[in-house]
Amino acid sequence: MNSSEVLNWVMAGMVVWQEMAGAFWLLGVLSVLLFNGGVLVFSAMMERRLEQRLAHVTGPAAGILLLAGPLPPGVTGTPHLLTASVVLSPPLLGRLSQRLRRLIGGYSVNGVRLLEQARREALLRLREQAAEMGATVLAGVEMHHVEFGVSRAALLATGTAFVAGDTPLVSTSRRMTEAAGTLGLRPWRYLILALGLVLMLTLGATLAGDWMERRLMDGSLPWEMPAPLKAWRKGH
Amino acid sequence: MLTSTLDGVPGYRVVEHLGLVQGSTVRTKHLGRDIMASVKELVGGELRGYTELLNEAREEAVARMCAAAEELGADAILSIRFGAANIGGKAAEILVYGTAVRLSPGATPSP
Numbered sequence: 001m002n003s004s005e006v007l008n009w010v011m012a013g014m015v016v017w018q019e020m021a022g023a024f025w026l027l028g029v030l031s032v033l034l035f036n037g038g039v040l041v042f043s044a045m046m047e048r049r050l051e052q053r054l055a056h057v058t059g060p061a062a063g064i065l066l067l068a069g070p071l072p073p074g075v076t077g078t079p080h081l082l083t084a085s086v087v088l089s090p091p092l093l094g095r096l097s098q099r100l101r102r103l104i105g106g107y108s109v110n111g112v113r114l115l116e117q118a119r120r121e122a123l124l125r126l127r128e129q130a131a132e133m134g135a136t137v138l139a140g141v142e143m144h145h146v147e148f149g150v151s152r153a154a155l156l157a158t159g160t161a162f163v164a165g166d167t168p169l170v171s172t173s174r175r176m177t178e179a180a181g182t183l184g185l186r187p188w189r190y191l192i193l194a195l196g197l198v199l200m201l202t203l204g205a206t207l208a209g210d211w212m213e214r215r216l217m218d219g220s221l222p223w224e225m226p227a228p229l230k231a232w233r234k235g236h
Numbered sequence: 237m238l239t240s241t242l243d244g245v246p247g248y249r250v251v252e253h254l255g256l257v258q259g260s261t262v263r264t265k266h267l268g269r270d271i272m273a274s275v276k277e278l279v280g281g282e283l284r285g286y287t288e289l290l291n292e293a294r295e296e297a298v299a300r301m302c303a304a305a306e307e308l309g310a311d312a313i314l315s316i317r318f319g320a321a322n323i324g325g326k327a328a329e330i331l332v333y334g335t336a337v338r339l340s341p342g343a344t345p346s347p
Contacts, residue, residue, distance in 0.1 A: 091280030
């Protein structure tokens with residue numbers, strides 16, 4: 001294939017593009033909307049699934065007593081070091097909302113919820129390990145936040161499980177105490193954010209187009225092609 | 237080897253403090269897992285590759301600490317603490333340390 005043939009193909013492509021510009025534009029917009037919409041829905045579903053898992057823990061894992069400090073007197077048994085970690089990434093709009101929040105400053109609900117989810121998930125993993133061993137108490141629980149990327153939440157939880165004590169200490173609380181006072185999911189906020197984004201983009205595009213059209217009509221923007229493009233056309 | 241984050245073991249008393257033992261490691265995942273994590277990051281949720289990375293690093297650090305304690309002839313490691321750091325966004329460093337002790341059965345106040 002020589003250079004003139006290549007140029008022919010390029011020209012043919014340009015003609016097709018000129019004829020089909022509207023269709024290409026529509027296809028582009030549709031595919032972007034579909035992809036982003038899919039990602040949005042999927043990420044909201046993932047977040048919901050995690051929240052559901054954290055909210056509906058039953059069985060021995062939920063009944064384990066977590067203590068930040070030492071064992072209360074009278075408890076005996078064999079200690080076992082337990083550790084658990086989790087790395088969470090925020091959902092798409094959650095990350096966007098965190099970035100917007102950073103511009104304005106203040107309390108980031110999405111950031112706090114992500115950290116809460118990481119903490120609860122890490123403690124839940126500790127509980128599950130302890131329950132598997134047949135322990136009822138986890139003492140000396142510590143949590144460490146690990147810096148692992150900008151908007152991610154990475155958590156490391158450690159504790160000591162006690163197995164086969166003479167006087168097993170059992171949690172008197174009906175629910176997992178770490179779930180108290182946490183933020184719930186608020187999916188409608190994502191919807192508001194998404195709608196706001198679409199509205200702002202549409203408004204921006206409309207205003208920009210309008211401005212351009214006015215400038216073209218009143219003659220303050222030239223109708224001619226930009227100079228380099230003109231030179232290129234002249235050369236061929 | 238008994239391991240505990242507390243300062244003692246119920247039913248035992250510490251007869252000898254052997255001193256601080258520690259273990260640490262820096263680990264990474266291969267490029268494929270990093271790419272998968274960045275894809276997963278698009279939708280959010282757990283980055284399993286990196287969770288695994290932290291788990292493996294922790295196990296390795298604890299194993300090294302236990303080996304050090306065994307070398308000293310300890311019965312238990314008490315007051316274990318963890319430190320974690322991230323190096324360059326993709327590597328995890330885990331440090332674990334505790335006090336190696338010798339124990340003998342005997343009543344002590346519960347830890």
